[in-house]
Amino acid sequence: MMTSQQLADELKRIATTQVSDITRAVKEGQKSIALNEVRDMARRLSLLADAFDPTSATEKAEAVDDAQAA
Numbered sequence: 512m513m514t515s516q517q518l519a520d521e522l523k524r525i526a527t528t529q530v531s532d533i534t535r536a537v538k539e540g541q542k543s544i545a546l547n548e549v550r551d552m553a554r555r556l557s558l559l560a561d562a563f564d565p566t567s568a569t570e571k572a573e574a575v576d577d578a579q580a581a
Contacts (some may be wrong), residue, residue, distance in 0.1 A: 513563055525555050 513521070529552035534546035 518563060521559055
C-alpha cells in the first residue's frame with residue numbers, strides 16, 4: 512500500500528510530465544498527439560488508482576468480463 516506522500520508524489524509526477532507533453536503538442540498544433548497524451552494520462556491515473564485500491568480493479572475486470580460475455 513502506498514503512503515499518502517508516495518501517492519501525492521506520483522500524482523505530481525504524472526501530472527507534470529503529461530501536462531508538459533500535452534502543452535507542447537498543442538503549441539505545435541498536433542491535436543492527435545495531444546489527445547493521445549490525454550488518454551495516456553487517464554490510463555496512468557487509472558493504473559495508479561488500481562494500485563491504490565486493488566478492489567476497484569477487480570470490480571472493473573469483472574464488469575468487463577460480464578460485458579464481453581453478453
